[in-house]
Amino acid sequence: MAVIGYQRVSTNAQDAQLQNDALTAAGCSKIYEDKASGKNAERPGLLSALDYLREGDTLCVWKLDRLGRSTRDVLTIAEDLHARGIALRILTGTLAGNYSPKGEGKFFFTVMAAFAELERDMIVERTRAGLEAAKAQGRTGGRPSVITEDVLTVAKARKAKGESITAIAKALGVSRATLYRHLG
Template sequence: MQGQRIGYVRVSSYDQNPERQLEQVEVGKLFTDKASGKDTQRPQLEAMLGFVREGDTVVVHSMDRLARNLDDLRRLVQKLTQRGVRIEFLKEGLVFTGDDSPMANLMLSVMGAFAEFERALIRERQREGIALAKQRGAYRGRKKALSDEQAATLRQRASVGEPKRSLPASSTSAGKLSTSTYARTIDTCRVA
């Protein structure tokens, strides 16, 4: 049974160009997620998994665009191929059908492991770069959600028994903040 070609694209940030991944490939339908690979909330991936049917071919630029890690990659490839869906990884030049040889399964594991290793190296280099920038005094980190004065006000209100959830965002000039930011600010006071 000949189905349609379906593309799946994931870009890590909103400023990346998703068309670059499948620009030379003709697909009948394209699903695009704009999220980090480690993000478990990928609505277009879920939509694609619900859309594909037996005989379809899912085309993905590379393994790291589909899965967060090796276990996730194996699970997704198995889920698709068990339903009679082919999956093509363009960068790696690999196709999986469910009737794959032991060599193809080995390639999936090896290539997936290399992709996971590469992501780990990138994270390690990033941490090292941040540490060096901190030593030079060039790294400022993320901007604080609350000023010291706003945090002190919240801590004072919490110390008189006002529940964390009732501390309205409008009471600070910082704007709307999450409950977890309030809780973290107040808990910091108790630890210190």
């Protein structure tokens, strides 16, 4: 009977060390990881963990929303685990403990899975509203352009003299693709 961990962060910029430490402390002999949104069905780490698990094993997650952000997906995963004789253990949050798909346990689990999905939807809504507000104020997201008006003027002058794009890009310290994009 193995205890297998699953950890997930939504982006490559996030760190899963907190989850990893908790899963290791919980006795997980193997930990699978994904760096993808919980709404994303393409989570190879989760699929590998589910494939690895056998009857009598336990799937351990740091928090319910790490398993997924879609109520349907979380419930499907939990029901599948139960049908296969695999326990689901949640380390933190309101549902900390072992999941039981019976009576009040199932009801509470379903409600908490719905809250996880609601939270994801609210994050998306707030992000979209923030981007729209910034756009209305004339601000755009993303990295600042390395091509200023001065750099573009120099690049155009060098190109007019017959210098190659590769040489210009190297001299100005920008990529060829960036230079091509700005020169048209």
